[in-house]
Amino acid sequence: MRMYDIIEKKRNGNELTEEEIRFFVDGYTKGDIPDYQVSALLMAIYFQDMSEQERAQLTQAMVDSGDKIDLTDISGIKVDKHSTGGVGDTTTLVLAPLVASVGVPVAKMSGRGLGHTGGTIDKLESVPGFHTEISNQEFIDLVNKNKVSVIGQTGNLTPADKKLYSLRDVTATVNSIPLIASSIMSKKIASGADAIVLDVKTGAGAFMKDLEDAKELAKAMVSIGKQVGRNTMAVISDMSQPLGFAIGNSLEVKEAIETLQGKGPKDLTELCLVLGSQMVLLANQASTIEEAREKLEESLANGQAFEHFKTFLSSQGGDPSVIDDTELLPKAAKQIQVKAKQTGTIESIVADNIGTAAMMLGAGRATKESEIDLSAGILLHKKVGDKVQEGEPILTLHTNQQEVNSVIDLIHKSILISDNAVAAPTLIYDTITE
Secondary structure (H helix, E strand, O other), rough: OOOOHHHHHOOOOOOOOHHHHHHHHHHHHHOOHHHHHHHHHHHHHHHHOOOOHHHHHHHHHHOOOOEEOOOOHHHHHHHOEOOOOOOOOOHHHHHHHHHOOOOOOOOEEOOOOOOOOHHHHHHOOOOOOOOOOOOHHHHHHHHHHHHEEEOOOOOOOOOHHHHHHHOOOOOOOOOOHHHHHHHHHHHHHOOOEEEEEEEEEOOOOOOOOOOOHHHHHHHHHHHHOOOOHOOOEEEEOOOOOOOOOOOHHHHHHHHHHHHOOOOOHHHHHHHHHHHHHHHHHEEEEEEEEHHHHHHHHHHHHHHHHHHHHHHHHHHOOOOOOHHHHHHHOOOOEEEEEEEOOOOOOEEEOOOOHHHHHHHHHOOOOOOOOOOOOOEEEEEEEHHHHHHEEEOOOEEHHHHHHOOOHHHHHHHHHEEEEEOOOOOOOOEEEEOOOO
């Protein structure tokens, strides 16, 4: 078998066999096939697309390129949630204990963030003492005991995806549905979950800015999941403005605590209930989506979810007193209000730019080597559709930096105030099950 023939076949719009897909994935992972040939194939895929069968075969080949997490010793149906990312996306911090509190095992493998804020692990490490460097056996034992644990990603999970993504990043082939879908799903499948709920974002702060593109990606991932034996569904949710009010690691932990106490932002609470209901349903812990939601709402109302978060944190070394007194979380030296320059209604908040502003304050990483300031970030006071008076604070910067004028300038350019009435954006656009 020759790589030349595989490139030519896909260039001409023909379907690759499973053997051909495995040949190029395995050969490239081992270093036997050069970058320039795989680059040519990626570009051919970009223009010619892949069939549903090819996408599933590519995903499985990437899964088989490295370690796979075996969760069979955890009782019950393990359900994972994946978000395609956004600004102020605090859902995992709320969902993991909330869903676990009604009996669904959540064995979560997460990473560190590169971008607007830290990843789930960075956020959790805002809690003094919390750690994710635990053995696989301890991870399994914790999920069996508490129904929830979060661990750092293994170094050799889907190495083919890491190599292919690095190449896509420099060959203008990142934005390809089959390549995006196989990249995301390979990591989820290798992580060992039985069922997967996908939160596919759309809007200014999302990877998929266009709603139809988001739907196409969701359908592609759901199809891959089902073809490789994972019960998979997707929710299309809004990321035209930041989710919730908090953007930044310790600020998001505080917001998650408030949400688990039933006092969180409406949009974050609603999204968590929608995603969580799907997780409960896929885990066979409810017979209808309505029953699943009722269970979650009851757990929030009676404090069960909140107590589960305490147990989860303390089981991995975290100081549970932080939950009762959020002032113990990392706190920035300065809080600077950014005020409205006119009276009116918030028409838009460009999520991407607000995320960039948070990163400029130190809340995220510009490079892998960047140090995160866990206390830094932005706290919104207004969302799209809210009225505002001239001179009224629209958000507060939490920072340890001396000079923030460039951040304030970016924020003013990114928040549009209108004289007209503005409706709040739709939060949930669609649910994809096929």
